[in-house]
Structure formats: C-alpha cells, structure tokens
Amino acid sequence: MHFRLFVCLVALLLPTVPGRAQLKWDNPAQQFQRTPADEGIEAFYTFRNVGKLPVTITGLRASCGCTTPHLEKKTYAPGETGTVTARFVFGDRKGPQHKTIEVSTDEEGAPPVVLDLRVLIHDPxxxxxxxxxxxxxxxxxxxxxxxxxxxxxxxxxxxxxxxxxxxxxxxxxxxxxxxxxxxxxxxxxxxxxxxxxxxxxxxxxxxxxxxxxxxxxx
Amino acid sequence: MIARLLRQLAFVLVLALAPALVSGAWQLAWKKEEPLAPGEVRLATAREWGDKVQWVDARSRAKYERTHLPGALLLNEDEWDTLVKPFIDEWDSDKTLVVYCDGGTCDASHAVAARIRKELSIPDVYVLKGGFAEWEGK
Incomplete structure (x- = not known):
C-alpha cells in the first residue's frame, strides 16, 4: 500500500523537478579587448551533448540587436559537438560592453543557458x-x-x-x-x-x- | 473497504495539494511587478509626467522608422556619432529624458541612458521599464 502511495507521490512531483542539462559548454563566458577600428568581433561557444538523448536547440536570443548568434544546425546527437557563433558589431560603442546570448533547448525542465560576451573597446x-x-x-x-x-x-x-x-x-x-x-x-x-x-x-x-x-x- | 479507499484518495489529494499551492504561490509572485532597477521608471509614472517627457528611442533606425513613441528622438549606439548632434539640437533641457528599447532582455536603453548621463552630462534621464513592448501593452 505504502509503495503504491509512494509511486503516486513521485508521479505527482516528478514534473516539478528540473532536468539536468545535457549540453556541456566549454567556455560560456568570454572576454576580449579591441579598438573601435576592429569594427566587430566573433566569439565561438563550443558545446557537447553529454546526455543519452538528442538535444534540439529551440532558440538563440541575444541581449542586443548588435549581436547576431548563429548555429550550424539545431539537433545534436549524444556525444556530438557544436558551436554557437556570436557576431558582435561595435557600431559607435566604446568602453566595457557586456552582451548575452540565451540558449533554449527542448530538454524538459532545463533552464536556458546564458552565454556571456564581454568586450572592452579601447579608444586611445x-x-x-x-x-x-x-x-x-x-x-x-x-x-x-x-x-x-x-x-x-x-x-x-x-x-x-x-x-x-x-x-x-x-x-x-x-x-x-x-x-x-x-x-x-x-x-x-x-x-x-x-x-x-x-x-x-x-x-x-x-x-x-x-x-x-x-x-x-x- | 470503500472508507479506506476514500481515506487513501484524500491522502493523495492532500499530498498533491502541497506542490500545487507552492506552484500557485510561485506563479503569483512571478506575475507581481518586478522591482525597478536604478534609473528605471514605469510607464504609468512617465505618463503622469505628461509633456515634461522626451522619449528617446534606443532601438535600431529601421525599428524607429517603422514605429516609435510620439515625438521620440532616435539615439542608439550603432550610430551614436551620427545621431548625437541632431539629438542635442532637438533636446529640450527642461524635459526629462526617458529612454526605451524593445523590452524583455534588451540592454540598449540602459547603455544609451548611461552614455547620455556620462558623455553628455545630462542628469535627468530614465529608462522605461519594459520598453516598447510595455507601451504596446504586450
């Protein structure tokens, strides 16, 4: 009886427990120093699917229109690696810049991963x-x-x-x-x-x- | 037998109620207004200021040209060097500047407001909480 109750309880609570992220990121926070003359920068964020199921990246959202994230494909099999490329165009920006890219996946319960890009644009x-x-x-x-x-x-x-x-x-x-x-x-x-x-x-x-x-x- | 079954059912329902209450409380807390960060202003407050407000659009030129808040001046970091002179020419020093971008996670309004304060030494500058999306009622 108690076992049945326990199973019911687990079944009820299971959807509220967050899942463990399957994508492992090598370097999710990156820093650079550039000058305005460089005009822009490309940052590469590599990851590996360390889980046992395929993972589909459902969304990439940058904090600024100046930053364009790009992905070769959306679905990654277990063990497969991939790269999110973020192109940040400086425009007339100067000084310390902090941009983020939010990566959402189809992993149930897993919160989006936030990739961090910091660039110090030196003006002489x-x-x-x-x-x-x-x-x-x-x-x-x-x-x-x-x-x-x-x-x-x-x-x-x-x-x-x-x-x-x-x-x-x-x-x-x-x-x-x-x-x-x-x-x-x-x-x-x-x-x-x-x-x-x-x-x-x-x-x-x-x-x-x-x-x-x-x-x-x- | 039936009484026992009902007791067990009631027990399961009580157990199910606990996470439901936690989840409900969480949802209500989530729906509550987010606190203002330093330098931010809510749309309702800015509306109360009426004609004293000068809107500043920190989005891209394309978005500004598509639609913008009434009387908004365009000033973004993509074209700061080009836009700053006409912005200064149009700016009325008796008005309060309220800068907005798309809303959500956009950071352009905070960046433009910071540059207005620091580089132009204009202190009376706020950022619209929720940005353009808030204005549109999204």
Whole structure:
C-alpha cells in the first residue's frame, strides 16, 4: 500500500523537478579587448551533448540587436559537438560592453543557458563630457571637457577650433600627450547658440583623427 | 473497504495539494511587478509626467522608422556619432529624458541612458521599464 502511495507521490512531483542539462559548454563566458577600428568581433561557444538523448536547440536570443548568434544546425546527437557563433558589431560603442546570448533547448525542465560576451573597446582618447551647455539667461561661466589619453598610448592635441565665435574654445595642456582640458566660455547666454568644437590630434600618425565636441546655449 | 479507499484518495489529494499551492504561490509572485532597477521608471509614472517627457528611442533606425513613441528622438549606439548632434539640437533641457528599447532582455536603453548621463552630462534621464513592448501593452 505504502509503495503504491509512494509511486503516486513521485508521479505527482516528478514534473516539478528540473532536468539536468545535457549540453556541456566549454567556455560560456568570454572576454576580449579591441579598438573601435576592429569594427566587430566573433566569439565561438563550443558545446557537447553529454546526455543519452538528442538535444534540439529551440532558440538563440541575444541581449542586443548588435549581436547576431548563429548555429550550424539545431539537433545534436549524444556525444556530438557544436558551436554557437556570436557576431558582435561595435557600431559607435566604446568602453566595457557586456552582451548575452540565451540558449533554449527542448530538454524538459532545463533552464536556458546564458552565454556571456564581454568586450572592452579601447579608444586611445577618452573625453568627458562631449557636450557643454547653458540655459538661456544662466551665468555664462566657462565649462570644461577633460581629454585623457590611454596609459602608454600618448595622443597629442594639436589644436581646438570652435565653429561659433560666440562659443570660443581654449585648449589647456595638463600633461602633453596625456591630459588636456578644453574650456568653452560663451560670449553671453542671451540667445540660443550652436557650436561644434573640433579637436585635432596627432593619432594615428598616418591619418590623424579629429574629435567633434558640442557646445550649446539652449 | 470503500472508507479506506476514500481515506487513501484524500491522502493523495492532500499530498498533491502541497506542490500545487507552492506552484500557485510561485506563479503569483512571478506575475507581481518586478522591482525597478536604478534609473528605471514605469510607464504609468512617465505618463503622469505628461509633456515634461522626451522619449528617446534606443532601438535600431529601421525599428524607429517603422514605429516609435510620439515625438521620440532616435539615439542608439550603432550610430551614436551620427545621431548625437541632431539629438542635442532637438533636446529640450527642461524635459526629462526617458529612454526605451524593445523590452524583455534588451540592454540598449540602459547603455544609451548611461552614455547620455556620462558623455553628455545630462542628469535627468530614465529608462522605461519594459520598453516598447510595455507601451504596446504586450
């Protein structure tokens, strides 16, 4: 009697117990360092079906439209290996990036596996902020933007030019090749003003880059 | 004999009730509103702000062109360098920015909001909880 009751109980509870994942991933979290010039990266996530039944991958969902996951085929027999390829296109992204790809399978009760992709996109020159603004009527005090070259990668600022003479920009060298300040002081804040500040650098030597900063009286 | 059978049946039903109650409680908890992460705002709150809100669409240009929230400005990381100037030109410094992406697991709204705060030094920025899907009522 007790045995029958036990069987009933197990039968009732069985669907609530999560299954054991059959796909074993070699390196589900990957990190890279790149520059904006690389434009993108491909990461490869290999796995093996270590279970006794075929597994079908039913869905791949990336956390960002910039990341496209790809799989050669969907169903993997026991012992078979496969690879999820994730193509991350940088666009105009900078700094630390964290993208994920959620992999769902037909394994009953198994939660989706989350693949992790971290990329540090180095820009040789970091600028903060890239916008200075004043509200109309606000005191027209000078506002600054900090320019910092990455350690070991000197970037010299050759000049700064403002497109609007009513929003003049001044370059202050804190440490040549390493640290600079661009200071903008409006003539006044009585009316709307639009200005672009062109920062001329010597990097890279073959095609020196110009950064464009923004100044406004709103 | 029948009484015994009924007792056993009642016993099995009581046993079955326990996981059912746990599962029900779990479902109810799951349906409860997720807590807001730092910098997020619910749609209802943003609607209460009315005209003070400037929507910012952090999705792709194609999705923005297909449909977007009323008056939304396009600013995404794919084309940040191109879009940031027109965004600044259109931005009204008296309005609160609310950034959205698709919803679900999308992270573009948080990334764009972070860049607006850090790179543009605009502090009054929120992320719409649930994103565009929330607006569409999905």
């Amino acid at each position: 020159l970091s600028i903060e902020p890239t916008l200075v603004y004043w509200k109309r009527g606000e005191p027209g005090e000078a506002k600054t933007m900090q320019l910092t070259a990455e350690a070991g990668q000197p970037v010299r600022i050759k000049n700064v030019i403002s497109s609007n003479p009513r929003l003049p920009a001044k370059l202050v060298t804190v440490k040549a090749g390493e640290s600079y300040v661009v200071s903008v002081k409006p003539a006044d804040t009585a009316q709307k003003e639009v200005g672009e500040i062109f920062v001329l650098t010597d990097f890279p030597a073959d095609a020196p880059r110009t950064y464009i900063l923004q100044a406004r009286v709103k």
